[in-house]
Amino acid sequence: MLISLIFSPKKKASCSGSTAQKQVDVYRTIVDCFSTAHISDHVPIKLTHRHELCKDLIIWGHAHVEEELTLERVLDELHTTRASLSQGCKEVLGMGPMEVLRSIRLEHVHQALSSQQIRRQLGCSKIEDIREHYGFNSRGNFAALYKSYFGESPRQTLADSKFNREQL
Secondary structure, three states: OHHHHHHOOOOOOOOOHHHHHHHHHHHHHHHHHHOOOOOOOOOOOOOOHHHHHHHHHHHHHHHOOOOOOOHHHHHHHHOOOHHHHHHHHHHHHOOOHHHHHHHHHHHHHHHHHHOHHHHHHHOOOOHHHHHHHOOOOOHHHHHHHHHHHHOOOHHHHHHHHHHHHHHO
């Protein structure tokens, strides 16, 4: 599922160039993290422990996307320090660890809003139910984050999902 998100992101042209480019860079980095047979003519760069931690954070974030997350819990689960994890994420993805986890949760919210099947599996029919399911407590903050990340409101994603389903 992650790979399909990466290769077909639902971004609108209204995103600012730097934001859109940053998101594309993040997607490419995530794909590289999960590639098993990456062939390159470049000199290989030795991954540091911090870079491995970033990869572990992404895997852990997907496995725990529906749980309440704190940085302290993540640090305990990954057996690392705040400095190592933060530095690794900033070096590899250009963002902090909590922002990485928030991006993962936003991607899951987007998938749920886009798919009636996922909404049924979750037992969530409204945007508010989905928002709360993935741990976004503030409606206004969530809507602003979602719109900045996807270039459309959660309501628009849900409406497009229902419209596309009716067209089938």
